[in-house]
Amino acid sequence: MIRTVGRVLPIVIASLLIVNPAYATDGYFLTGYGTKQQGQGGAGVAKPADSLAGATNPAGLILVGNRFDIGLTLFRPDRSATITNNGLLGSFTSYDGNRAKNFELPELGYSLQYRPKLALGVAIYGNGGLDTSYTKPIGLFGSTRGGVDLEQVFISPTAAYKAGAHNSFGIAANISIQRFSAEGLQYFASLSSDPENLTNTGQSYAAGGGVRVGWLGELKKAVSVGATYQSRTYMSKFHSYRGLFAEHGGFDVPANFAGGAAVKLGSKVTLLYDEERILYGQVKSIANTLSSTSQLGTDNGPGFGWHDINVAKAGIDYDVNPSLTVRGGYNHGGVPFDSSQTFFNILAPAVTKDHLHVGATWASNSAKEISFAYRASCKIPGKRCSFRLRRHFDSP
Numbered sequence: 001m002i003r004t005v006g007r008v009l010p011i012v013i014a015s016l017l018i019v020n021p022a023y024a025t026d027g028y029f030l031t032g033y034g035t036k037q038q039g040q041g042g043a044g045v046a047k048p049a050d051s052l053a054g055a056t057n058p059a060g061l062i063l064v065g066n067r068f069d070i071g072l073t074l075f076r077p078d079r080s081a082t083i084t085n086n087g088l089l090g091s092f093t094s095y096d097g098n099r100a101k102n103f104e105l106p107e108l109g110y111s112l113q114y115r116p117k118l119a120l121g122v123a124i125y126g127n128g129g130l131d132t133s134y135t136k137p138i139g140l141f142g143s144t145r146g147g148v149d150l151e152q153v154f155i156s157p158t159a160a161y162k163a164g165a166h167n168s169f170g171i172a173a174n175i176s177i178q179r180f181s182a183e184g185l186q187y188f189a190s191l192s193s194d195p196e197n198l199t200n201t202g203q204s205y206a207a208g209g210g211v212r213v214g215w216l217g218e219l220k221k222a223v224s225v226g227a228t229y230q231s232r233t234y235m236s237k238f239h240s241y242r243g244l245f246a247e248h249g250g251f252d253v254p255a256n257f258a259g260g261a262a263v264k265l266g267s268k269v270t271l272l273y274d275e276e277r278i279l280y281g282q283v284k285s286i287a288n289t290l291s292s293t294s295q296l297g298t299d300n301g302p303g304f305g306w307h308d309i310n311v312a313k314a315g316i317d318y319d320v321n322p323s324l325t326v327r328g329g330y331n332h333g334g335v336p337f338d339s340s341q342t343f344f345n346i347l348a349p350a351v352t353k354d355h356l357h358v359g360a361t362w363a364s365n366s367a368k369e370i371s372f373a374y375r376a377s378c379k380i381p382g383k384r385c386s387f388r389l390r391r392h393f394d395s396p
Helices: 002-018 035-039 058-063 186-191
Strands: 067-076 080-086 090-096 103-115 118-137 145-163 167-183 204-220 223-230 256-265 269-278 309-321 324-333 354-363 368-377 385-394
Touching: 035 324, 035 354, 035 368, 058 118, 058 145, 058 167, 058 204, 058 223
Parallel strands: none
Antiparallel strands: 067 103, 067 385, 080 090, 103 118, 118 145, 145 167, 167 204, 204 223, 223 256, 256 269, 269 309, 309 324, 324 354, 354 368, 368 385
């Protein structure tokens, strides 16, 4: 199995850096990590499902055993913007942001029960992202087709330790790589501290790191609870866009924390519930508002005006038989900006609040399984949705 991981891992990392992710998200974070977790509304702090546990609660890795998981997300979002009652553009102007239509995102997890009380592993996944690719220039923004593309990849080596009969603790080092590009913002040049590094400068990369820690406890035989905290991930600058983002191209990944519970009802049904808070307000390039009088790119330059949000995730697992498990879930997150910040968020319209999730896993007798999940926006059914197909391989 280790040889298989060695062959697949470089391919997954390269794929994550090549594809253009755009997600049904909580802000710009994914609603959950791993196909099984996606099928249950993104909940999973207190019930690890597979070797991507390090992306949610590292302590859960102690419970998943020896696994190798590889998955693929297929996503077809619907992005658009409408400007109304504007003296320069007229009473109604609509913009289609779907020049790029289809997106694919791979993920990989590996876990090893190194000792009875110690598990080791690694998770490689897209943490989140945004993509708008408008089919024409945005009249108030610039002279070429507008849009942005943000991609965040996490590589998370993970360790989990079981302390006594009922408690486990885990830690994951988050090694992050980001890629960003923007186009069609020429009309902001007079507001920028560095107009040459404002727009249409191609892809810019940044790297950095942080940490995630977690705890998982068993209160009773049928009840487990968990908690997790991910630190702010400090990133290098997007130098090619130091005239756009505050702090001369800074774009750190915000901290977040969550708690959850899982309750088993009999032998077949498990109920899950998580509460998460994402601290978008701590990163200036994300949180600074348009009311800032500073130039774009300066320490206090304007940003997207995002604030912290709370996310609620509820799910259910039902074991139909030893080979088949079905899932469902609901995810609700707040819109990260208010109406006064709508203008700049035409570039990053993260306004989907409610998501319905369904999924299933079929396990064969040969220690292999196939899982899938489907996710759709409640407001626009069939428009903002993703389909995840994932195959899991156990060690012989």
